[in-house]
Amino acid sequence: MTAVIDAKGLAKTYDLGGEKVEALKAADLLVQPGEYAAIMGPSGSGKSTLMNLLGCLDTPTAGTYRLDGQDVSGLSDDGLAEIRSRKVGFVFQTFNLLPRFTALANVELPLVYAGVAPKDRRSRAEEALARVGLGDRMGHRPSELSGGQRQRVAVARALVNRPTLLLADEPTGNLDSKVGDEILTLFESLNAQGVTLLVITHDAKVAARAPRKLEILDGRIVSDRA
Amino acid sequence: MRAGLSDAASTAWAEIRASRFRSLLTMAGVVLGVASVILLVSLGDGAKRYVEKKFAELGTNVLIVVPGHSETTGGSMPIVAGSEHLLTLEDAWEMSRRCPAVKAVSPVVVGNGTVRAQGRNRDVTVLGVTWEFQEVRNVRADMGVFLPKRREEWGRRVAVIGRRVQRELFAGQNPLGRRLEVAGVVHRVVGVMEAKGYSLGFDFDDLVLIPVKSAQSVFNQEGLFEVVASARTPERLDEAGQQIRACLKRRHNGAEDFTLLNQDDMLSTFGAILDSLTWALGAIAAISLLVAGFGVMNIMLASVGERTREIGLRMALGARRSQILLQFLLEAAALGSLGGAAGVALGVGGAVGLHLVFPGMPLAVAPWAVVSAFSFSVGVGLVFGVVPARRASRLDPIAALRHE
Numbered sequence: 266m267t268a269v270i271d272a273k274g275l276a277k278t279y280d281l282g283g284e285k286v287e288a289l290k291a292a293d294l295l296v297q298p299g300e301y302a303a304i305m306g307p308s309g310s311g312k313s314t315l316m317n318l319l320g321c322l323d324t325p326t327a328g329t330y331r332l333d334g335q336d337v338s339g340l341s342d343d344g345l346a347e348i349r350s351r352k353v354g355f356v357f358q359t360f361n362l363l364p365r366f367t368a369l370a371n372v373e374l375p376l377v378y379a380g381v382a383p384k385d386r387r388s389r390a391e392e393a394l395a396r397v398g399l400g401d402r403m404g405h406r407p408s409e410l411s412g413g414q415r416q417r418v419a420v421a422r423a424l425v426n427r428p429t430l431l432l433a434d435e436p437t438g439n440l441d442s443k444v445g446d447e448i449l450t451l452f453e454s455l456n457a458q459g460v461t462l463l464v465i466t467h468d469a470k471v472a473a474r475a476p477r478k479l480e481i482l483d484g485r486i487v488s489d490r491a
Numbered sequence: 492m493r494a495g496l497s498d499a500a501s502t503a504w505a506e507i508r509a510s511r512f513r514s515l516l517t518m519a520g521v522v523l524g525v526a527s528v529i530l531l532v533s534l535g536d537g538a539k540r541y542v543e544k545k546f547a548e549l550g551t552n553v554l555i556v557v558p559g560h561s562e563t564t565g566g567s568m569p570i571v572a573g574s575e576h577l578l579t580l581e582d583a584w585e586m587s588r589r590c591p592a593v594k595a596v597s598p599v600v601v602g603n604g605t606v607r608a609q610g611r612n613r614d615v616t617v618l619g620v621t622w623e624f625q626e627v628r629n630v631r632a633d634m635g636v637f638l639p640k641r642r643e644e645w646g647r648r649v650a651v652i653g654r655r656v657q658r659e660l661f662a663g664q665n666p667l668g669r670r671l672e673v674a675g676v677v678h679r680v681v682g683v684m685e686a687k688g689y690s691l692g693f694d695f696d697d698l699v700l701i702p703v704k705s706a707q708s709v710f711n712q713e714g715l716f717e718v719v720a721s722a723r724t725p726e727r728l729d730e731a732g733q734q735i736r737a738c739l740k741r742r743h744n745g746a747e748d749f750t751l752l753n754q755d756d757m758l759s760t761f762g763a764i765l766d767s768l769t770w771a772l773g774a775i776a777a778i779s780l781l782v783a784g785f786g787v788m789n790i791m792l793a794s795v796g797e798r799t800r801e802i803g804l805r806m807a808l809g810a811r812r813s814q815i816l817l818q819f820l821l822e823a824a825a826l827g828s829l830g831g832a833a834g835v836a837l838g839v840g841g842a843v844g845l846h847l848v849f850p851g852m853p854l855a856v857a858p859w860a861v862v863s864a865f866s867f868s869v870g871v872g873l874v875f876g877v878v879p880a881r882r883a884s885r886l887d888p889i890a891a892l893r894h895e
Contacts, residue, residue: 322807322888343811350809361804361892365509377498378809422808 267334270296274328288314290484301456303475311484333429354423358435360415362407369403393421413444503822517790518830520783525834528776532860535769537853551725555752556718576748577714590734592727595626596720602710604674608660619706632682646704651682655696784871791879803891812884819880827872831865
């Protein structure tokens with residue numbers, strides 16, 4: 266079986282005005298299909314850097330990264346865009362919905378960039394919204410939705426292209442604990458349906474919900490517990 | 492290209508609609524620029540057609556000889572060219588005698604002076620001409636007679652007046668036989684010209700014609716302003732021109748120190764002048780369109796700045812840099828073309844409106860001006876959209892996503 270994430274010696278060094286900052290130091294990570302893992306660490310620990318690398322928003326300065334069997338370490342900008350389009354779904358702390366578009370149009374957006382024909386986009390977006398329990402809110406704009414509903418739209422958007430990996434960065438950070446719980450419950454049900462999930466958080470309670478927990482500190486993965 | 496033009500276009504359109512007020516303000520510059528290009532070019536083109544029409548009224552068999560030599564092609568006006576050798580009455584006389592293809596010849600002296608009759612004054616243009624002038628320029632005395640025919644009578648103090656002069660000085664009464672002082676010299680009115688209106692810059696109704704020698708003495712002019720002649724038929728115009736040229740060169744010791752003009756020459760000369768006028772007007776208006784382009788760029792740059800996060804998000808969702816570039820480029824081009832379309836409507840509407848309010852104003856909406864002003868506005872949007880669009884497409888997705 267091909268691992269979803271197969272990273273070896275993944276490192277990222279930033280050059281900040283002549284000063285080298287090692288944000289990530291030789292991280293190894295293997296994630297199998299259907300896993301639900303949480304990466305926990307305080308701010309500045311390198312977890313965002315790791316997420317950017319795993320989400321193909323950035324390329325490592327050292328190490329190799331195979332996503333779903335494909336080596337993406339040396340891809341061009343366009344190659345990375347293609348991988349993000351096909352294999353990665355992002356959920357952000359601040360939802361990042363386009364305010365002027367309806368929930369449905371927001372969910373259709375990844376399909377536009379994946380080159381899905383306009384007539385197929387609508388049905389797939391509707392399906393994804395129904396999957397997160399928002400089948401009756403598709404025509405609403407983000408401003409007409411609650412925080413939890415917005416994050417559900419964002420989850421639907423992340424799912425709509427049937428990605429190999431769903432990456433969530435502090436998905437409950439802007440939600441109260443009850444609504445955050447609902448999102449985590451949604452994650453659990455999606456994972457039960459086979460979605461591979463990686464949640465990045467500084468919140469131990471959020472991480473505790475994941476079957477597998479990794480801790481990152483000072484750019485190193487310091488623990489990996491099931 | 493995946494997610495091609497139509498998606499980028501609908502995204503651009505959604506953005507423009509979403510920020511309606513700002514888009515309208517940005518487009519306003521383009522609208523006014525396009526409208527002013529169309530209006531000004533229409534005015535210039537209309538003026539050209541007007542002048543061409545007036546020259547066409549001159550008749551296809553008319554030749555004009557002016558003193559001094561210059562090329563009739565090119566931009567300069569031969570009519571104002573400086574003259575070293577004068578044209579004389581003898582020249583005109585010889586032209587009429589020795590050129591078989593020439594039907595009629597009239598020397599012309601032009602003076603501006605006060606005419607006075609029955610205690611009333613009027614400042615008018617006075618032409619010193621001969622009997623044959625009526626043949627060449629197609630004017631008639633419909634009351635009384637025209638100027639004397641015989642050469643011996645070219646110095647008589649008689650006058651033929653225009654309709655307006657009759658109305659103003661004689662209160663519309665019969666002026667025949669009355670005294671008329673032309674620049675202080677008494678003449679006697681022998682005829683009134685039929686109403687003719689403007690022709691080649693002269694209001695014939697507000698004109699006084701006196702015999703050419705009388706005009707030379709009244710206005711103290713030795714040479715002639717010009718000599719006008721007509722060929723026997725339009726077909727013999729070139730022949731008549733050659734005969735006149737040969738005749739005058741012989742008289743001027745072989746020097747071609749005069750310029751021969753016909754309707755075609757003047758049409759092309761004035762046409763060239765008015766063409767450059769039209770171009771100049773169009774260019775000035777085009778500058779305003781260019782300024783509008785900077786407005787488009789400014790707004791697009793602001794828009795890219797505001798939508799940095801959105802750009803980062805689109806990249807995270809799989810948008811390639813080229814797709815971001817296309818989206819913003821199309822947005823700028825749409826601002827340009829929507830503004831251009833509104834400008835075309837305003838410009839053409841303005842031209843039609845002006846024509847309704849001022850029917851006499853020469854105005855012709857030139858299709859080429861409409862097409863080029865519109866294309867220019869689209870081009871302005873595209874060109875000035877390049878910098879903002881490139882800036883958007885080169886954003887780092889991580890930094891863009893974190894942008895507050």
